[in-house]
Amino acid sequence: MIELTLQALFSGLLAGGYYATVAVGLALVFGAMRVINLAHGELVLLAAYIAYAAESRYGINPVMAIPIALVVVASASAIVYALLSRIEHDREINSLILTFGIGIIMTNGILTIWAADIHSTTNPWFQDSLVIADTLFAMNAEVAFFIGGLALMAGVYWWLNHSWQGRAVRALTSNRNAAMLMGVNPRQTEILSFMIAALLATFAGVAIYTGKTVFPSLGHVLTVKAFIITVLAGMGSIHGVLIGAIMIGVIESLTVTYLSASLQELAGMLLFLVVLFVSPSGLFGGRRALAR
Amino acid sequence: MTRTLAKLAATVATAALMVALGGPAAQAKDFLLGSELPLTGNLARVGQGMHEGIAVAIDMANKAQAGKHSFKVSTIDDETSPAKAVAAVEKLIGDGVVALTGGYGSNIIGPASEAAQKAGVVYITSGGVTPDLTGRGYKTFFRINNTDGYALAMIGLLQDMAAKKVSVVYLNKEATSNLAKQVKDALGAKGVTVTMHEFDGATSDFKPLINKVKLQDRPDVVAMVGYENDYVGILRAAKVLKPDVKAMVGVWSLATSQMAKEFPDLMENVHGTSMLPYPVEFTQPEALEFAATYKKLFNKEPDYLGQFGYVQTRLLIDAILRADAAGTLAGGGLPDELRKTDAQTLIGRVTFDAKGDNPNFTHRMGQHQGGKVVLVWPKEFANGAMRFPATPW
Numbered sequence: 001m002i003e004l005t006l007q008a009l010f011s012g013l014l015a016g017g018y019y020a021t022v023a024v025g026l027a028l029v030f031g032a033m034r035v036i037n038l039a040h041g042e043l044v045l046l047a048a049y050i051a052y053a054a055e056s057r058y059g060i061n062p063v064m065a066i067p068i069a070l071v072v073v074a075s076a077s078a079i080v081y082a083l084l085s086r087i088e089h090d091r092e093i094n095s096l097i098l099t100f101g102i103g104i105i106m107t108n109g110i111l112t113i114w115a116a117d118i119h120s121t122t123n124p125w126f127q128d129s130l131v132i133a134d135t136l137f138a139m140n141a142e143v144a145f146f147i148g149g150l151a152l153m154a155g156v157y158w159w160l161n162h163s164w165q166g167r168a169v170r171a172l173t174s175n176r177n178a179a180m181l182m183g184v185n186p187r188q189t190e191i192l193s194f195m196i197a198a199l200l201a202t203f204a205g206v207a208i209y210t211g212k213t214v215f216p217s218l219g220h221v222l223t224v225k226a227f228i229i230t231v232l233a234g235m236g237s238i239h240g241v242l243i244g245a246i247m248i249g250v251i252e253s254l255t256v257t258y259l260s261a262s263l264q265e266l267a268g269m270l271l272f273l274v275v276l277f278v279s280p281s282g283l284f285g286g287r288r289a290l291a292r
Numbered sequence: 293m294t295r296t297l298a299k300l301a302a303t304v305a306t307a308a309l310m311v312a313l314g315g316p317a318a319q320a321k322d323f324l325l326g327s328e329l330p331l332t333g334n335l336a337r338v339g340q341g342m343h344e345g346i347a348v349a350i351d352m353a354n355k356a357q358a359g360k361h362s363f364k365v366s367t368i369d370d371e372t373s374p375a376k377a378v379a380a381v382e383k384l385i386g387d388g389v390v391a392l393t394g395g396y397g398s399n400i401i402g403p404a405s406e407a408a409q410k411a412g413v414v415y416i417t418s419g420g421v422t423p424d425l426t427g428r429g430y431k432t433f434f435r436i437n438n439t440d441g442y443a444l445a446m447i448g449l450l451q452d453m454a455a456k457k458v459s460v461v462y463l464n465k466e467a468t469s470n471l472a473k474q475v476k477d478a479l480g481a482k483g484v485t486v487t488m489h490e491f492d493g494a495t496s497d498f499k500p501l502i503n504k505v506k507l508q509d510r511p512d513v514v515a516m517v518g519y520e521n522d523y524v525g526i527l528r529a530a531k532v533l534k535p536d537v538k539a540m541v542g543v544w545s546l547a548t549s550q551m552a553k554e555f556p557d558l559m560e561n562v563h564g565t566s567m568l569p570y571p572v573e574f575t576q577p578e579a580l581e582f583a584a585t586y587k588k589l590f591n592k593e594p595d596y597l598g599q600f601g602y603v604q605t606r607l608l609i610d611a612i613l614r615a616d617a618a619g620t621l622a623g624g625g626l627p628d629e630l631r632k633t634d635a636q637t638l639i640g641r642v643t644f645d646a647k648g649d650n651p652n653f654t655h656r657m658g659q660h661q662g663g664k665v666v667l668v669w670p671k672e673f674a675n676g677a678m679r680f681p682a683t684p685w
Contacts (some may be wrong), residue, residue: 004503011499100316108332116336118521124557129532137532138501212496213521217334217372221494255501261491262464 003135008257009250010029010136014268016249017146020213020242021204023151023226023233025197027161027241030230031173034092034194038099039080040201041223042106047073047205048214049110052119062121062210076106077198081191103219126210145207150242152203156196157238169193232272234285244283247271317517323387325350325365325605326384326413327394328404334493337520338545338597339396342419343367345594345601346393348585353609361616363609365393370400385411390612391626393605398422398467405433414626416608418600419680422467426647431627434648436604436639441653442543443474445565449657449669450479453539453680455512457485459505461498461526462517462677464490471543472517487511491522494638498529506535516542520551527558531685538681539563547593547658559660561682563668566658567596567639569675570665579638603637610635631656 023120026040035045047069054065061107078091087094121127126141160166168189171179180186210223229248248268255267275283326348330339346365353363366384370377377400384392385408392408395401396419408415409430416434423439450458458479462472469490476486487509489501505514515538516526523546530540539561545551546564549571572593574580582602586594594602607630615621615629634643641652657669657679666676 004500004507007503008500011497015497030667050475111332111336116332116340117554118337118524119554120524122554122556127528127531127557129534137503139528139532213524215521216332216336253497253500256491256495257504261495261498263492265492265494 004257007137008253010249013246014138014142014146014251015253016246017149018207019225019229019249020153020245021149021200021207022222023216023229023241023245024156024238025200026226027230027238028193029197030235031081032169033190035084035095038096039103039106040222040226042103042219043073043076043201044205044222045110045124045214045219046076046106047202048209049114051206051209055121060124062206066202066206069206070199073202074195074198081194107216107219116216118215120213121210139211141211146212149203152200153242160238167191228272232275232282234282237284240284295418321361322380323361323363323390324420325363326389327390328377328380328384328392329367329394330371330372330396331369335372335396338514341595341597342394342396342601344590345598346605347589348582348598349602349605349609351585351589352581374400374403378407381407385413391608392606395419398421398425401425405430408432412624412632416604418604420472426649434630434644436642436650437600437653438649439471439474441655442471442565443478445655445657445669446475446541446543447478449541449563450513451667453513455484457511458513458515459487459509459511460515461489461491461501463522464492475515485558496525498525502529502533502535506533510588511537511554512518513537513539513541520545524555527562527684531558534685537683540683547660549593550595552660552663552665556663560684561660561679562684563657563659565655566626566665566667567599569658569667582638599638603639607633607635607642
């Protein structure tokens with residue numbers, strides 16, 4: 001029983017790491033622009049497919065493909081931003097419709113280019129097992145990208161709290177007009193947050209390609225999961241995203257172990273509803289949540 | 293007056309000539325078939341596979357009927373949505389299709405075929421295996437495969453393995469749940485200890501589940517009932533945790549050339565349903581033509597989805613031609629003509645019972661061996677020896 005519990009906690013922790021890398025980008029863009037980018041999951045998926053294309057056609061290791069994927073995902077993010085910035089009225093609502101549509105276009109674009117087959121890395125190292133104390137089992141990819149994801153999120157956290165640009169993002173989140181009066185250029189700051197989100201999406205996409213399987217309809221699943229975690233964390237809270245993601249991962253994993261794997265999504269949603277019932281702003285919510 | 297009589301005589305003479313030549317049935321006709329399939333969404337992969345098989349059947353029929361009749365297919369993507377499938381069927385029927393071939397997913401085929409039944413239009417498929425579909429007793433619904441055929445193959449293989457304890461890991465969809473329960477009941481009746489583990493389609497990390505199998509169930513065999521990405525997740529988790537089992541056995545979408553190419557290290561020694569070995573070894577003339585046409589149209593080897601799509605459409609076309617020749621097509625005679633089907637096909641003998649099901653359907657089991665899929669069950673179709681005990685790790 002102890003072995004089962006420990007493995008469930010370990011698996012939940014690693015799954016939470018995956019979820020967090022996907023969700024942080026969504027939270028960052030929301031913090032900076034008050035926009036929920038419903039195409040974020042498709043950007044993650046695009047990175048995964050670029051890694052697949054690089055590996056299958058040119059034999060490039062998925063990790064080495066990150067810079068290539070970053071260029072493509074950043075370009076796609078720039079287009080998304082350019083379209084979003086043209087919305088003049090009711091940006092929060094209209095951006096939902098726009099990004100939802102962009103997500104559909106991207107899904108179908110991926111389907112057209114790469115067909116509907118499932119893909120994952122063929123590099124055996126990523127799938128080789130890592131055993132800790134003869135009790136905890138994981139794939140190399142899961143552990144490597146969990147550590148990498150933590151480092152990346154720590155970097156984003158530091159950037160938001162200690163760099164001028166990061167503080168500008170937080171200032172925009174807190175009070176857009178006051179930030180502009182203080183000399184913050186909102187357009188530049190928003191573009192920057194989009195690019196950071198693109199970096200996170202690229203990392204998450206390559207992590208999913210190496211540790212899971214990718215297929216064209218995966219994008220919206222990722223977006224929904226990221227959205228739930230972002231709301232659970234409190235819209236715009238970066239470290240809340242990490243904690244919320246790990247909570248979701250662990251509760252799902254424990255549900256699989258002690259109840260049924262068919263109830264894991266339900267368990268995650270119940271946790272989400274309970275947290276919102278107790279704290280309607282989420283775990284670390286509030287208007288000034290970014291990077292708290 | 294004379295001119296009028298001459299025209300009348302010419303008309304009568306023409307009509308008499310047409311009757312002598314076999315009447316209107318002898319005229320060249322263009323038959324439009326309808327196809328509603330998931331070309332996008334979660335079932336895009338399987339929908340596209342079936343779509344390719346349908347295209348091959350149309351191409352071969354047009355070649356065989358050159359100068360006589362021609363067939364076309366109008367396809368609408370149902371986007372893996374039951375509501376859109378119903379709308380697609382209604383649109384195709386409105387466009388005047390003779391019959392419908394396609395559909396994937398029992399939950400989608402159910403309402404789509406109901407819309408076809410209401411309009412009295414034949415709906416033939418190989419994408420929905422749940423017993424409920426034929427249990428409705430629709431006159432216009434036909435399918436060439438069913439849960440029984442998949443269950444027979446999996447149970448037969450597990451019995452050949454003499455498995456005493458089996459853990460069934462299955463997706464909580466209608467078709468997969470039905471199949472898993474059928475396997476459980478059949479094995480349970482033979483004294484095999486069966487443990488059931490249901491999972492959700494959103495599950496991507498199977499380690500906690502496989503750890504339960506490893507530490508609590510300790511089975512001889514893990515039986516998997518799901519789809520491609522589920523199998524990959526389960527096998528990856530099993531490869532990491534290395535449960536002490538003798539075999540990993542699945543059903544559809546597993547013993548395929550695609551899986552052999554895409555996941556070679558993960559698939560080794562894994563069993564799944566497969567009508568043909570890979571590389572494909574066709575010997576019959578029809579099968580050879582099917583493979584050549586498939587290669588010509590899609591530049592790849594045919595897979596099981598293409599095979600099933602082809603067979604269902606070929607049988608439909610044959611029935612349309614027979615009904616047309618008998619002059620019963622326009623009068624709604626196609627369902628009765630389809631019920632007269634008794635054909636040897638790429639998936640074996642096909643006949644239809646009163647409910648539109650094919651009682652002859654029994655699948656075969658293949659095993660991934662060194663990048664190939666070797667048929668290992670039943671013995672009469674086996675083209676190699678089963679490796680047992682053997683797992684991917």
